[in-house]
Amino acid sequence: MEDSQINFTEESKIESIETESAKIFEKQIEEEISIPKHQWLALAMKKHPDALELRERTHPLTKVQSFSKLFLSDKTEAKYHLSNELMVELLLQHLQFLGLKKSMQTLQEESNIKCPKSHLKKSRLQALLQIGLNTPNQLWEMGLPDMLNEQSIEFLENFEEQQEEEENSQNNIPFWEEPIRPGENISFTESNNEREPQIIKAATKLIERYHVPKLKSTTEEEYTTKKKAIQLRVINVLKLWIESHFSDFNPRLIHDISLFVDNTLVKDKYISLAKHLRNAIANKIDGKNTDGLATNLEMPPEPKVPKNIFSPKMTFFDIDEEEIARQMTLAEFSIFSTIQSKELLNQAWNKPKLKHRAPNVLRMIYRFNDIALQVATAIILPTKVRDRSRTLAKFIRVAEHLKALNNYNTLMALIAGINSTPVHRLKQTWTEIPYRSYEIFNGLLDLMSSNSSYKNYRTSLRNSVPPCIPYLGIYLTDLTFTEDGSPDFIDNLINFSKRRLICDYILEIQQLQQLGYNLQPVLQIQNFLEKFPKLSEEELYKKSLEVEPREQTISTN
Amino acid sequence: MSNVSDSLLLKLIIIGRSMAGKSCILLRFCDNKFESNLGFTIGVDFRFVSLNKNDETIGLQIWDTAGQERFRTITSSYYRDADGVMIVYDITDENSFDQVDHWFDEISKQAPPSVVKILVGNKTDLENKRKISTERGLNAANSRSCPFIEVSAKSGENVKKAFEMLVDAWTEKSKQHITKPRKKKARQKITNESFEKKDKGNCC
Numbered sequence: 235m236e237d238s239q240i241n242f243t244e245e246s247k248i249e250s251i252e253t254e255s256a257k258i259f260e261k262q263i264e265e266e267i268s269i270p271k272h273q274w275l276a277l278a279m280k281k282h283p284d285a286l287e288l289r290e291r292t293h294p295l296t297k298v299q300s301f302s303k304l305f306l307s308d309k310t311e312a313k314y315h316l317s318n319e320l321m322v323e324l325l326l327q328h329l330q331f332l333g334l335k336k337s338m339q340t341l342q343e344e345s346n347i348k349c350p351k352s353h354l355k356k357s358r359l360q361a362l363l364q365i366g367l368n369t370p371n372q373l374w375e376m377g378l379p380d381m382l383n384e385q386s387i388e389f390l391e392n393f394e395e396q397q398e399e400e401e402n403s404q405n406n407i408p409f410w411e412e413p414i415r416p417g418e419n420i421s422f423t424e425s426n427n428e429r430e431p432q433i434i435k436a437a438t439k440l441i442e443r444y445h446v447p448k449l450k451s452t453t454e455e456e457y458t459t460k461k462k463a464i465q466l467r468v469i470n471v472l473k474l475w476i477e478s479h480f481s482d483f484n485p486r487l488i489h490d491i492s493l494f495v496d497n498t499l500v501k502d503k504y505i506s507l508a509k510h511l512r513n514a515i516a517n518k519i520d521g522k523n524t525d526g527l528a529t530n531l532e533m534p535p536e537p538k539v540p541k542n543i544f545s546p547k548m549t550f551f552d553i554d555e556e557e558i559a560r561q562m563t564l565a566e567f568s569i570f571s572t573i574q575s576k577e578l579l580n581q582a583w584n585k586p587k588l589k590h591r592a593p594n595v596l597r598m599i600y601r602f603n604d605i606a607l608q609v610a611t612a613i614i615l616p617t618k619v620r621d622r623s624r625t626l627a628k629f630i631r632v633a634e635h636l637k638a639l640n641n642y643n644t645l646m647a648l649i650a651g652i653n654s655t656p657v658h659r660l661k662q663t664w665t666e667i668p669y670r671s672y673e674i675f676n677g678l679l680d681l682m683s684s685n686s687s688y689k690n691y692r693t694s695l696r697n698s699v700p701p702c703i704p705y706l707g708i709y710l711t712d713l714t715f716t717e718d719g720s721p722d723f724i725d726n727l728i729n730f731s732k733r734r735l736i737c738d739y740i741l742e743i744q745q746l747q748q749l750g751y752n753l754q755p756v757l758q759i760q761n762f763l764e765k766f767p768k769l770s771e772e773e774l775y776k777k778s779l780e781v782e783p784r785e786q787t788i789s790t791n
Numbered sequence: 792m793s794n795v796s797d798s799l800l801l802k803l804i805i806i807g808r809s810m811a812g813k814s815c816i817l818l819r820f821c822d823n824k825f826e827s828n829l830g831f832t833i834g835v836d837f838r839f840v841s842l843n844k845n846d847e848t849i850g851l852q853i854w855d856t857a858g859q860e861r862f863r864t865i866t867s868s869y870y871r872d873a874d875g876v877m878i879v880y881d882i883t884d885e886n887s888f889d890q891v892d893h894w895f896d897e898i899s900k901q902a903p904p905s906v907v908k909i910l911v912g913n914k915t916d917l918e919n920k921r922k923i924s925t926e927r928g929l930n931a932a933n934s935r936s937c938p939f940i941e942v943s944a945k946s947g948e949n950v951k952k953a954f955e956m957l958v959d960a961w962t963e964k965s966k967q968h969i970t971k972p973r974k975k976k977a978r979q980k981i982t983n984e985s986f987e988k989k990d991k992g993n994c995c
Contacts, residue, residue, distance in 0.1 A: 584809040584860060599861045606864035646865065653868040655901050684854050684869060687838050707859040714858030718814040771863075775900075 239542070282502050290497050319755060324346045335442070361772070407655070433482050441494055444468040467508050469499070473514060480518040488515060534754045543758050550612065553759055555628060559635035562605075562644050563751055563760045564705065569598050570643070570703050570746045575740045581714055597705055602647045607774070608766040609651030614777050615767070623666030626652065630671045633678055639751070640702040642682070642695065649682055656771075657780035663782070700749040709739055801848040801961060803954075805857075806894050807879035812913040814857035814894055815944035816879060820954055821853075840841070842958060849958055860896040870901035875957045880928075882912045882941065883920040888927070895935055907960040908937040911953050916943040 245778065269277060279286040326349035329338040340347060446461040472491065475482070483491075492515065499508040538554040577583070577592035589596065609629055616622045629648060636645040651657065652675065664672070681690050688708055695704055713736060720732040769777065821840055837942045838853045854869055870876070878894045880887040891910065898908060910932040912923060925941060932939030938956050942949040 581809075581858065584858065596861070602862055603864045635947045650862070650864040650868065654864060655867050655871075658868070658871070685852065707862050707865065710858035711855070714857070715814050715818065716859075718812075 280500070281642050286497065286501055293455075319347055323349065330438075335445075346751050351521055386477070413416065433487060434486075437487055437490060440468055440471060444494075444498070465504070469504065469511070473511060476511065476514045476518060479575075482576075483515075483518070488519070489517070530774070532752060534572065534752045537756050539756060539759075542754075548758075548762065550625070551628065553762075555631040556635045556758060557756070558632050559639055559641070559644075560751075560753050561756055561763060562632075563636065563639050563641040564753055565763075566598075566601070566641060566644050566703050567701070567751055569594060569601060570706075571750065573598065573743065575744065578713060578743070579736070580708070581710075581717055583710065584714075595706070595710075602643065602650075602706075604768060605644065605647040606651035606654065606769070607768045609648055610654050610657050610774050611767050611769045613652070614660070614774055614781060615768075617781060619662045619666055619782075621661065622663040626657070626663055627667045627671045630667070630675045630678075634674055637678060637681070640698045641702045642691065642701070642705040645678065646682055646705045646707070649678060653679070654771075654774070656774040659778060660714050660782050699744060701751045702746050702749075704743070704746055709743060713739055730760045799847070800852060800853045801874040801958065802854065802872060803877060803957065804854045804873045805877045805879060806866075806897075808881070808884070808890050809857075809860045811879045811881040811884070811887045812944050813879050816911070816913060816942065816950055816953075817853055817855050817857075819944045819947055819950045840954075842954065844955065844958060844962075849956065851958070855883075867897075867901045870898060870906075871903070873906055875961050876906055877901060877909050877911055877957060879911045879913050879955065880923070881914050882923045882928070883914055883917050885922050888923045888931075891931055902927055905964065905985045907957060907964050908935070909953060909957045909960065910935075910937060910939045912939075912941040913944055915941050915948060916945045943958055 236736070242756065279289070284384065322345045326338055326341060326347070329335075330349055338349065357750040391620045440550050442464055446457075448461075450456050450458070476491075494514070495508050495511045495515075499505075499511070538557040540548060540554070542552055573594045575593045580588060580591075582588040583592040583595045583599070613622055613625045613629065616625065629652060633645055633648045633652075636642075636648065657663075681694060682688070682705070683690060691705065691708070695702070716735050716739070720735075721729055722732070723729060804818060807813050817838065821838070826877055838855065840851045840853065842849045854873075856866055856869070859865065876898055878891060878898075881892055882888075895908075898906065910927070910928065912928045928941065929939050938960055940949055940956060942953050942954045944950060
């Protein structure tokens with residue numbers, strides 16, 4: 235017993251000595267290196283770039299592995315579903331995606347399998363799902379065990395081609411028969427999905443550009459300086475992209491760009507730039523928006539609120555014209571300021587297939603048409619001539635205030651409503667309005683006249699001090715002429731002066747979007763204005779004939 | 792008033808489905824811009840062209856709805872004081888031809904009865920993709936007794952001729968109704984007249 239006790243104490247002694255020395259040793263190491271555990275990997279990779287490169291190369295492999303482990307835990311089953319060929323294809327896709335062209339080529343040569351070209355357009359899974367929506371039976375068949383036989387692959391390829399053709403052909407619905415408010419079904423997430431392949435392609439191209447190929451004719455020195463310049467530019471473009479167009483970034487793109495930043499950039503010793511980009515992405519994700527709308531520090535002018543604002547009996551005539559113009563302007567600007575530059579490219583607002591790319595431009599157009607119809611309806615509905623002309627005169631005064639607020643878009647909508655055939659033909663109503671109103675309206679008509687390509691309006695817009703809402707239609711016409719009027723390529727080179735012209739228009743719009751109106755919103759009035767009744771053009775014409783029949787107009791003529 | 796002086800100014804409008812190539816026709820007609828390699832700037836007088844016809848200079852003020860097709864409510868007022876309308880469809884696009892009916896209806900509703908029309912089939916350079924035969928185009932135009940021509944904005948074929956035909960149709964029509972020749976600032980004239988009427992009718 236005693237022996238054993240002694241033994242025990244001795245043993246524990248030795249043990250405690252050992253642990254103590256180990257602790258001291260650990261401490262020593264810590265003091266010597268003092269690196270927190272979570273930084274070990276990063277440091278090791280930095281010290282041994284060759285290891286990092288290997289890691290990057292094996293990354294697709296490990297990803298596929300973990301993917302198959304996660305979803306198909308049984309190995310035999312995984313083999314059954316994921317044939318060798320498919321695995322290689324997936325690998326190729328991934329390599330292509332990462333811009334590792336050499337490895338891709340080697341793999342292609344060695345395996346004799348080509349990289350599926352559809353990757354950049356849409357993923358196979360997406361194509362499968364699309365087939366599923368169109369023809370559920372065929373999808374079921376393809377999902378059967380002999381899934382990726384030659385036949386089904388052929389079918390898949392045919393389907394993809396077909397889709398492409400369909401996308402190129404035009405939509406069969408004339409635009410006036412389209413649903414009245416397709417804008418409401420459109421969201422930005424949808425448009426991003428559609429654009430995703432293009433965006434990923436752009437990112438891939440950028441990363442490809444970063445890996446500058448070495449020409450045989452250049453010397454090593456020349457190559458390094460050139461490479462460095464190009465790489466810095468690529469980084470600059472990335473920075474600009476992240477900072478000014480973060481709406482393009484979806485989780486996939488963020489992941490891929492982060493990967494590029496963390497691996498390639500760090501490897502090439504652009505440490506501080508990589509850090510900068512990482513911070514920029516993080517800031518954007520956190521929603522820290524450094525460049526918001528410029529806000530005015532002054533107090534907005536006191537809104538002219540009618541006494542009976544909370545009463546359901548409040549009428550159009552109770553509200554001051556200036557306040558009506560102000561509230562219309564606030565509502566208009568809230569849409570105008572959301573227009574994204576990409577909505578204005580490729581005449582997207584006019585092409586049925588691209589319409590979903592321009593949700594806010596369309597919202598603005600639909601609102602424009604709505605206002606014009608509402609104005610016409612409000613003028614035509616009263617049965618008494620005096621009431622009609624009273625409404626007309628009121629709208630003309632509102633238009634005058636809209637002009638004072640530099641809100642040309644709503645002004646144009648009001649003019650369109652007042653000048654529409656059903657209102658224009660109401661001779662009796664027009665003779666009842668004050669002479670001054672008539673003069674003002676003619677002045678506004680002249681200002682917004684289409685003569686000489688809207689010369690008067692263009693001059694007036696140029697001389698306006700922001701805040702300002704331009705009439706969107708003219709930008710759209712100018713963009714259309716610029717897009718149609720000059721070629722995209724000259725001798726296989728991009729026609730830059732065309733792009734610059736388009737850019738100028740968009741910059742002009744962006745500039746006007748910067749400065750918002752310093753006005754107090756009055757929700758009751760905004761709601762009231764939105765709820766104005768609205769008849770269709772046909773109904774308006776009928777009503778117009780009812781209130782002032784044709785015979786009478788002929789007799790006054 | 793009735794003499795056709797050299798200050799004669801006609802207002803023409805071009806309408807048609809959004810992708811029918813209206814803007815290209817206008818660009819081709821104005822300056823042969825289609826071939827210019829560099830981009831162009833849209834000047835203020837971009838849509839003003841003068842045409843020489845039998846030693847007379849006729850100013851054409853051309854309005855094009857390109858890009859603004861969806862602003863439905865705005866177009867109606869442009870028809871009102873137009874002298875001529877060019878309706879464009881794309882010979883490779885069945886839908887653009889179907890819509891020709893719609894445009895003719897619109898004109899009869901909105902434009903003055905004196906307005907002259909021409910139906911234009913565009914994109915004859917894409918002969919192999921043609922879907923609308925010349926006969927169909929001609930029939931559609933005949934049924935509305937208006938001239939018809941097929942053009943190519945890309946090659947420039949017949950573009951100038953189309954505008955000349957429209958001007959010819961206008962001079963023909965104005966000879967029949969000598970009462971309504973248009974001079975510059977015709978628009979203001981008309982509004983002044985309605986003013987006078989208004990003054991008689993009301994005293995405020």
